[in-house]
Amino acid sequence: MSQPLTKPNNSLTSKPSPLCAFLFLIILCILGFYAVHYPPRNPQNDLLFHQIFLSSANNNTISSYLRSLTSHPHLAGTKPSLETTHYVKTHFKNLGLETHTVPFKTLLSYPLRASVSLHFDNGTVLNLPLNEIGISSYAPSGLVQPYHAYSPSGTTQGDVVFVNKGTEDDYRALEVMGVNVSGCIVIVKKGGSLSRGAAVEIAEKKGALGVLMYAEGDVSRGSFRFGVERGTVMKGVGDPLTPGWAGVEDGERLELEDNKVLDRFPGIPSLPLTFESAQVILESLGGPEAPQKWRDSSRSKLSRVGPGQVMVNFIYQGEKKLATIHNVFAVIRGSVEPDRYVLLGNHRDAWTYGAVDPNSGTAALLDIARRYALLMRKGWNPRRTIIFCSWDAEEFGMIGSTEWVEQNLVNLGAKAVAYLNVDCAVQGPGFFAGATPQLDDLIFEVTKKVKDPDSDVATIYDKWTTMNRISNIDRLSGVDSDFAPFLHHAGVSSVDIYYGRDFPVYHTAFDSFNWMINFADPFFWRHVAVAGVWGLLGLHLADDPVLPLNYLSYAKQLQEHKDVLSSFVDGSMSLTPLDASIQELASAAKRANDEAKRLMEQGFTDDLLVLKVRALNDRLMLAERGFLDTDGIKGREWFKHLIYGPRRNHGSKLEFFPGISDAIAESTKLSQRDGQAAIRHEIWRVARAIRRAAVALKGELT
Ligand SMILES: *[C@@H]1O[C@H](CO)[C@@H](O)[C@H](O)[C@H]1NC(C)=O
Numbered sequence: 001m002s003q004p005l006t007k008p009n010n011s012l013t014s015k016p017s018p019l020c021a022f023l024f025l026i027i028l029c030i031l032g033f034y035a036v037h038y039p040p041r042n043p044q045n046d047l048l049f050h051q052i053f054l055s056s057a058n059n060n061t062i063s064s065y066l067r068s069l070t071s072h073p074h075l076a077g078t079k080p081s082l083e084t085t086h087y088v089k090t091h092f093k094n095l096g097l098e099t100h101t102v103p104f105k106t107l108l109s110y111p112l113r114a115s116v117s118l119h120f121d122n123g124t125v126l127n128l129p130l131n132e133i134g135i136s137s138y139a140p141s142g143l144v145q146p147y148h149a150y151s152p153s154g155t156t157q158g159d160v161v162f163v164n165k166g167t168e169d170d171y172r173a174l175e176v177m178g179v180n181v182s183g184c185i186v187i188v189k190k191g192g193s194l195s196r197g198a199a200v201e202i203a204e205k206k207g208a209l210g211v212l213m214y215a216e217g218d219v220s221r222g223s224f225r226f227g228v229e230r231g232t233v234m235k236g237v238g239d240p241l242t243p244g245w246a247g248v249e250d251g252e253r254l255e256l257e258d259n260k261v262l263d264r265f266p267g268i269p270s271l272p273l274t275f276e277s278a279q280v281i282l283e284s285l286g287g288p289e290a291p292q293k294w295r296d297s298s299r300s301k302l303s304r305v306g307p308g309q310v311m312v313n314f315i316y317q318g319e320k321k322l323a324t325i326h327n328v329f330a331v332i333r334g335s336v337e338p339d340r341y342v343l344l345g346n347h348r349d350a351w352t353y354g355a356v357d358p359n360s361g362t363a364a365l366l367d368i369a370r371r372y373a374l375l376m377r378k379g380w381n382p383r384r385t386i387i388f389c390s391w392d393a394e395e396f397g398m399i400g401s402t403e404w405v406e407q408n409l410v411n412l413g414a415k416a417v418a419y420l421n422v423d424c425a426v427q428g429p430g431f432f433a434g435a436t437p438q439l440d441d442l443i444f445e446v447t448k449k450v451k452d453p454d455s456d457v458a459t460i461y462d463k464w465t466t467m468n469r470i471s472n473i474d475r476l477s478g479v480d481s482d483f484a485p486f487l488h489h490a491g492v493s494s495v496d497i498y499y500g501r502d503f504p505v506y507h508t509a510f511d512s513f514n515w516m517i518n519f520a521d522p523f524f525w526r527h528v529a530v531a532g533v534w535g536l537l538g539l540h541l542a543d544d545p546v547l548p549l550n551y552l553s554y555a556k557q558l559q560e561h562k563d564v565l566s567s568f569v570d571g572s573m574s575l576t577p578l579d580a581s582i583q584e585l586a587s588a589a590k591r592a593n594d595e596a597k598r599l600m601e602q603g604f605t606d607d608l609l610v611l612k613v614r615a616l617n618d619r620l621m622l623a624e625r626g627f628l629d630t631d632g633i634k635g636r637e638w639f640k641h642l643i644y645g646p647r648r649n650h651g652s653k654l655e656f657f658p659g660i661s662d663a664i665a666e667s668t669k670l671s672q673r674d675g676q677a678a679i680r681h682e683i684w685r686v687a688r689a690i691r692r693a694a695v696a697l698k699g700e701l702t
């Protein structure tokens with residue numbers, strides 16, 4: 001196949017003479033003519049290429065990519081991290097792909113010094129080990145000591161209280177026991193629904209002076225009990241100095257002392273602990289007996305919740321500094337619709353070696369690039385543009401992807417068909433997926449075509465549906481990977497897939513190549529499976545003449561959300577506006593599906609039909625943007641998506657409609673009348689958002 005429209009704008013860079021400009025215009029006209037009259041693609045050919053894609057899977061190449069990427073720890077902003085940047089870029093270049101790097105200058109955070117000592121009533125002082133046991137060297141290998149990024153520096157001393165998982169319920173239980181954590185250092189067992197940052201935020205609100213955090217882990221899958229979970233405690237996403245705009249080298253930057261910046265960081269220091277060091281504190285505590293259900297593990301030495309018998313002196317010193325981060329991109333220009341983008345993204349930076357998090361995903365991404373390049377040598381060219389994205393500084397709060405999305409908001413809003421994310425691609429057995437609902441059908445179709453890595457005959461779909469009975473696709477309300485800026489800020493339909501869940505070496509020094517081959521994927525067939533699903537999703541979205549987006553699934557899912565919501569609000573609250581807008585979306589979806597079927601039957605015989613397909617595709621692409629609201633979610637205005645996004649109230653059980661969820665949680669603090677009014681307003685906002693999506697899908701002015 002010939003390649004029209006490949007990078008014609010290169011010639012724009014040199015100063016054209018009038019003759020050149022004239023010739024250039026003529027060439028542009030010819031290219032434009034050619035683009036419109038591009039010979040219809042043969043769907044059989046696309047299928048053939050999809051087959052070649054599947055059959056060119058190779059566990060050995062994926063394994064070698066992972067080995068190279070994980071040879072050193074590569075924390076964002078450090079030299080070894082820059083080496084992974086070059087590695088990924090060189091890989092793309094060697095495949096002959098158009099490659100570029102986009103740097104940003106952003107505020108990162110590193111530890112300088114930390115210590116935790118116990119002071120017993122009898123005068124004994126005990127310094128607790130804070131680093132992972134069994135790791136021979138930290139500094140020489142480049143391993144960063146365990147810390148919480150963006151924790152303030154500080155020296156604190158006080159009584160200690162165990163607050164279980166640190167939820168509001170846990171503090172209420174302590175209150176009943178007569179324990180007030182105000183002025184104390186709290187010790188939190190990480191897990192359950194609270195994020196690290198949320199646990200610190202609640203502790204601060206309760207008057208705690210500092211937070212020590214440990215995780216229980218799973219000894220059967222590697223020596224996690226010695227591992228320590230690093231992580232960020234920053235609120236929100238993206239560079240704190242450039243909220244809402246891109247952190248480019250010479251751009252505007254807020255001062256570190258700006259209140260908007262300070263609001264992003266916790267007010268009290270926190271630090272992660274080893275399981276062993278945490279037990280030394282727990283077994284020393286006085287005070288009331290701990291409830292039985294807080295002592296859920298046989299290894300736990302907890303008996304009393306504190307305070308008493310022991311004080312803790314806890315010092316943390318860190319530095320926040322500007323560092324250059326690098327996103328790497330490889331682009332395969334679409335042959336028919338170069339101005340429509342399908343993005344496959346994964347972050348590259350890691351807390352330590354990053355074998356699971358995130359480089360199992362990077363290895364899969366690099367292998368998809370290898371296989372797409374192979375298809376290109378066999379004559380394939382995607383209909384739409386495919387963009388591989390390798391993000392930096394995700395671990396600090398999705399910084400690389402957020403800055404880039406902020407920089408490219410208009411182009412993404414107008415042209416991004418879908419964003420396909422993979423982060424911790426391989427954690428263990430079992431397929432998991434999250435997506436915006438219009439992509440559900442495509443995920444099911446694709447998983448029917450990829451072999452299950454743990455079975456000789458079954459497909460991923462077979463295994464997935466038998467394991468979970470019904471296959472279950474999560475929704476993407478969480479803010480825990482790079483889909484967040486795409487979906488929550490730009491309204492781009494998104495997918496997130498992975499094998500296995502809750503891996504025990506998360507963010508520890510043991511997330512290494514060795515752990516991967518010993519515990520998660522000895523022969524790299526789960527990597528192959530993720531790459532298969534991910535790459536095939538990309539091929540369909542890039543090649544299918546009519547975009548495989550089904551909004552009937554969205555309407556059905558919204559109806560289910562509405563039913564769940566009705567059990568949370570009292571009977572007097574009318575949900576009729578939601579019902580009406582969901583009906584409208586369902587009927588627009590049905591019309592769009594019928595139209596798609598009709599167009600497919602007619603084939604692409606003339607230009608008018610080609611334009612009609614393009615118009616339908618635009619409506620399918622843009623409908624997701626309807627869920628955005630310029631005002632955003634109250635109190636977190638950067639988050640614009642009213643269906644999926646983070647809720648402020650961590651105890652809320654609603655995993656959708658974040659604005660409604662917050663209004664319900666906060667209504668208890670208002671008079672009944674004001675509380676009801678606030679909830680009603682949020683219900684109307686969601687109803688209007690759904691209606692906007694429906695109108696965009698219909699594509700007609702009201
Ligand atoms: C002080 O108390 C701690 C904890 O109960 C104990 O481990 C230590 O041996 C005691 N030291 C002395 C000198 O009694």
Ligand SMILES: *[C@@H]1O[C@H](CO)[C@@H](O)[C@H](O)[C@H]1NC(C)=O
Pocket residue numbers: 175180181182207
């Ligand atoms: C806990 O103690 C602080 C400081 O003494 C006090 O202000 C606060 O009201 C107490 N909280 C509860 C729930 O009693």
Ligand SMILES: *[C@@H]1O[C@H](CO)[C@@H](O)[C@H](O)[C@H]1NC(C)=O
Pocket residue numbers: 059060063522523524
């Ligand atoms: C690839 O798979 C084969 C067959 O399962 C296996 O023998 C080989 O060791 C695998 N390669 C790697 C690097 O694990």
